[in-house]
Amino acid sequence: MQSLTSMSTTSLCGHQSAVAMNSDDFEWLGKSVRKVSDGLYTYMKEPGLFYVMEKVNSDNVSHWRRYSDYQIQAAYDHTEVRQHNLECFKAQEAGLPLPENRKINVVKATLDPLDKFKKCMSFFDRDGVDVWTAYVSNSDVNHHIKFEAKEARESIEMAVAVLTHKDAPFQLHMGVHRSPEHMLGQNIAHKGISIDLHSFAAYVLRNISEKRKEFVVTTPMKSMADIFKKHLDSNSFQEGANFDGSYIKTHGKSYCYENYEFKLLSSDNSENLIFKVENRDGVNEHYWFFYNTQCVDYFVIKVESIAKLPSS
Numbered sequence: 001m002q003s004l005t006s007m008s009t010t011s012l013c014g015h016q017s018a019v020a021m022n023s024d025d026f027e028w029l030g031k032s033v034r035k036v037s038d039g040l041y042t043y044m045k046e047p048g049l050f051y052v053m054e055k056v057n058s059d060n061v062s063h064w065r066r067y068s069d070y071q072i073q074a075a076y077d078h079t080e081v082r083q084h085n086l087e088c089f090k091a092q093e094a095g096l097p098l099p100e101n102r103k104i105n106v107v108k109a110t111l112d113p114l115d116k117f118k119k120c121m122s123f124f125d126r127d128g129v130d131v132w133t134a135y136v137s138n139s140d141v142n143h144h145i146k147f148e149a150k151e152a153r154e155s156i157e158m159a160v161a162v163l164t165h166k167d168a169p170f171q172l173h174m175g176v177h178r179s180p181e182h183m184l185g186q187n188i189a190h191k192g193i194s195i196d197l198h199s200f201a202a203y204v205l206r207n208i209s210e211k212r213k214e215f216v217v218t219t220p221m222k223s224m225a226d227i228f229k230k231h232l233d234s235n236s237f238q239e240g241a242n243f244d245g246s247y248i249k250t251h252g253k254s255y256c257y258e259n260y261e262f263k264l265l266s267s268d269n270s271e272n273l274i275f276k277v278e279n280r281d282g283v284n285e286h287y288w289f290f291y292n293t294q295c296v297d298y299f300v301i302k303v304e305s306i307a308k309l310p311s312s
Helices: 060-076 078-091 102-109 111-121 151-153 180-184 193-208 222-231 280-285 289-295
Strands: 018-019 027-029 033-037 039-047 049-055 129-137 156-165 170-178 214-219 237-239 248-251 261-265 273-277 299-302
Touching: 018 060, 027 193, 027 261, 033 237, 039 193, 049 193, 060 078, 060 102, 060 111, 102 111, 102 180, 111 156, 111 170, 111 289, 129 193, 151 156, 151 180, 156 180, 156 193, 156 289, 170 180, 170 193, 170 237, 193 214, 193 222, 222 248, 222 299, 273 280, 280 289
Parallel strands: 170 214
Antiparallel strands: 018 027, 027 033, 033 039, 039 049, 049 129, 129 156, 156 170, 214 299, 237 299, 248 261, 261 273
């Protein structure tokens, strides 16, 4: 990936690049996002609310895997979760309505996204693939986080895995979740941060990538899909594939089959082909994408409509 300091003030895609412009030797992306070090970018929306983009590599991948394991364990075994499960069991035995607890229900709902998030970490060392974690932190981030301390893990309020490939004109967002340890601790839960987190991640990756990223592709749960629909213009995204005018066209039952074909068309209504996979070698090269999306419906967002910084 090209160094930000070697890029001109305006990139080929018309995005402002990073400029060294303060006295503490930090670099800046668009005068708002701070480049802390190679592969680490932060943005302060307000005191106590920081958005972070961290590249996954051999030095930090084990920490992100441990982070995932700690969150999954908390979602199963935290005292508050176990107490609620016991109350549900007793109510069921007595034929009574199950007790409601919205926070616990949200925590339990994180298990599937957390599993997806952790699986995404395994692609960091594939040729041509970049894996990032984008997350919301309650404390300023000046280094790659290590998760041995519970306080460090609890400082992460929400996270999502972001993947792309040097030849792919899109970025993949997977496994967005609220951190169970953060939710079950004595922490303030900020509202409206999920769309902001996707927007921040799209903004950073769009601006630092050499190849233009025309789309954000994801496979959201219904709750996240509803948030996208609420905040995005209806003309800026699509659900599914293979309908008239869709950006994604596929042929064949599944990427597991020999005759599978995947096409991605430009968002400018020209139907220009911008990405294609049509054989086993192509599927293997882009396994980071097919494995994570599998056979669920695609949610495709025009990057210009979502690549924005969270407003203060």
